[in-house]
Amino acid sequence: MTDEDLVARAQAGMEEAWAELVHRHHGAVFRATHAALLARDGADDAAQEAWIAAWKALGEFRGQSSFRTWLLTIAWRKALDRRRSTRAWLRMIRLDRADDAEGPAVQMAAPGASVEDGVLDADARLRLKKLVKGLPRAHRDALLLMATGDLPYAEAASLLGVPVGTLKWRVSDARRLLRERLARFG
Numbered sequence: 001m002t003d004e005d006l007v008a009r010a011q012a013g014m015e016e017a018w019a020e021l022v023h024r025h026h027g028a029v030f031r032a033t034h035a036a037l038l039a040r041d042g043a044d045d046a047a048q049e050a051w052i053a054a055w056k057a058l059g060e061f062r063g064q065s066s067f068r069t070w071l072l073t074i075a076w077r078k079a080l081d082r083r084r085s086t087r088a089w090l091r092m093i094r095l096d097r098a099d100d101a102e103g104p105a106v107q108m109a110a111p112g113a114s115v116e117d118g119v120l121d122a123d124a125r126l127r128l129k130k131l132v133k134g135l136p137r138a139h140r141d142a143l144l145l146m147a148t149g150d151l152p153y154a155e156a157a158s159l160l161g162v163p164v165g166t167l168k169w170r171v172s173d174a175r176r177l178l179r180e181r182l183a184r185f186g
Helices: 003-011 015-037 040-060 065-084 086-101 114-135 139-148 152-158 166-185
Strands: none
Touching: 003 015, 003 040, 003 065, 015 040, 015 065, 015 139, 040 065, 065 139, 065 152, 086 139, 114 139, 114 166, 139 166
16 A cells, blocks of 8 residues: 555544554654754654654645655654754753763674774764764755665755755765765774
């Protein structure tokens, strides 16, 4: 059954159809909110807010875009609302300080890898996360939204309110900046 069929059934009050839409698209919604917030807890909360808002607005959905694009636009906006809140920024600052105080988290190493390799990988991930956070917001948003792999450039550009060429340039420039900054670390 297509998303369009499920949307029509959900609009007619069939809860099973809505449940199937949630099942199909929850991963994409979470990835979009996580890309905007860079924090799992906030992303979970924003995803839940997006699902509630989508349910409430479902009767207004007219199919001018795909259901997925409409839904991810709601999710992105909910995440941006959360990101703009003072409380969220204060929470992120505290988390960054906690990360710095504790050092990199040790994760399970890949089979055949040493514990030292696991620590180095965790350190590299932490460094990359900080470099991504340091990108200009427009570049960071473009890069992370496209990195989710959930939207083609045209739909992501529409979601961000920029032309496709601008989105492509921002993604390319963000990658260039990250390469340059990573090169400084060897």
